[in-house]
Amino acid sequence: MPVMTSSRETCPDSCPLKQGGCYAMTGPLKLHWDQVTSGARGSDLDEALKPIRKLNRGAIWRYGQAGDLPGERDNIDREGILKIAKASKGKRAIIFTHKPPSLENLAIIREAAAEGLNINMSADSIDKADELADLELPVAVVLHSEYGRKKDESLSDYRRRVKRLANYTPKGRKIAVCPATYTDVSCTQCGVCADGDRKGVIVGFPAHGTKKKRVDEIAGHAGEREPDKRG
Template sequence: MKKGGCYAMTGPLKLHWDKVTAGERGSDLDEALRPIRKLNRGAIWRYGQAGDLPGEGDVIDRDGVLKIAEASRGKRAIIFTHKPPTPENIAIVRQVAETGLNINLSADSVEEADTLADLNLPVVVVLNSEYARKKNETLSEYRQREKQLAKTTPRGRKIAVCPATYTDVSCTECGVCADGERKGVIVGFPAHGTQKKRVDEIAGHAGKRENFRSG
């Protein structure tokens, strides 16, 4: 979404990123991982409020990811990547998964989610903003409306909308995105923020339950 739609390109997060770019804030990876190493065993933590794994462009830096995996050993990390699923990148993702660091492959559409899911790795996907709970909409009203929206991919894989997007459940309480084994369930994140219309264009239209899934 860096070329349009990324919520981190506006607001407070952009102000922070600008200071990091200017050298006023931030540190190297080793420094950033120090507090992670001190977390209690079983603790859940999130890598990157935005952005991606270490590495230039589309390439994952193996040494950098191995550092993250080592710091996170015994903990549960919530981590995503938009890096393309090249054989080299996927090999790294599989390698650290064996140590307990489960990296979610991030898809821009349900069609892409199906393709990534064929790799048998955890997958998340951007959903149309219609999947988001609207302002002043009660939880009951949201659940009723959500029933009319598709909850499977074109190839029949189940999509679970992130509960933190429509309830007060926190990532610490849920923790699903930290798990590698989800029985094929894809976690969906509805478009949000000031650029959600742009994200809707990328993610595609919200499908009705009866016509979203292909035969």
């Protein structure tokens, strides 16, 4: 799957993972991200989007495996977003943003959605996921590491254990743990995060890696599953 990386300057100061916990701050991805941020690797947005324009119709790709939407810090660059939307026309892009939902940013995100570019609002807790979902935009949420499949844990044991955890937000929205985090399903096979209309379902990503304890502090306790209140 084609993947793009943007520089650290695009990351909003409001993102709590910026102070520790971001998966892109460790390992090989950090080394690549450092090069992109310094300008030693990569190109400007127009040049970077050339391969995306050449993708077949319906192809899926990922923007921002590290970094955020065009625009420094908390602000979204409208021109940059519309360039991405144009290049991705007819394709399916997986995009997340921690940029704050200011009126200006929301207007740009909705304009991009009208052009077929669906941008997931990233939440750092289940409660925050409800707040962002109230904006009627697709939402992804960071989950406590308890939602993740443990080393040497069978799939059946994992599913039994996770059934005991909260699987709905306080406002009754379904939380669906990303299947790529506990099975061999890939993003290209699933592609749900590229869809704008998920009927209120929020995609959850369990904390993982060397910084998962810090992410657990931000995401909050997993909590016990409550009965489905929808009747």
